[in-house]
């Protein structure tokens with residue numbers, strides 16, 4: 132390891148001797164200090180802590196083997212600890228560290244932003260699929276999947292399929308096209324419409340009231356919902372609002388807040 136000791140111009144002879152002894156190393160090894168601070172202190176009549184501050188104030192060790200990875204500046208050490216802890220092959224000066232940190236931060240922000248964009252893109256394409264392209268065979272696919280699951284362990288083939296009843300309920304009406312059924316699921320099946328209000332009508336007033344009570348009690352937990360927009364009663368009549376909440380779509384709920 133090649134090093135060079137540089138002194139402050141106004142250094143006294145004693146301090147120069149102290150600095151020399153402080154930095155003197157066995158065969159120029161990084162950690163091979165010949166004198167401890169205590170020994171130097173005893174020789175010159177100082178406490179051992181004072182030796183490192185004298186060395187720090189009056190001299191610096193130029194490490195000729197160590198250049199900044201960014202700008203090529205040669206490293207200088209003011210204390211033994213700095214020299215011992217120095218990473219010779221991977222050292223950057225403070226300025227270059229700051230530059231590097233800034234670059235890394237910008238890169239990380241950019242990555243984060245790109246990830247968010249990607250997630251939003253995926254969300255939008257799923258919504259687009261649900262709103263526009265969900266084909267009319269979803270009920271058929273579900274029935275066929277159910278039948279495949281039921282018959283996977285069956286050893287004997289039957290042309291009539293399984294006798295386990297399979298039921299698909301269609302609720303909502305985003306897609307009003309025909310329902311096509313590719314009938315590879317035997318004969319035990321049904322497709323029905325489902326509407327919450329009709330179902331509630333069969334339950335009786337007491338049950339409905341207790342269900343409503345539960346919803347009211349758990350409105351911020353179990354039944355918590357999020358809304359893309361909140362509109363007052365007056366705002367409900369704005370053309371812009373009507374166009375938005377009148378659209379048959381999913382994923383964009385409007386909350387009407389009459390108290391506003």
Ligand SMILES: [Zn+2]
Pocket residue numbers: 199200201202203204223224225226227228
């Ligand atoms: Zn640098």
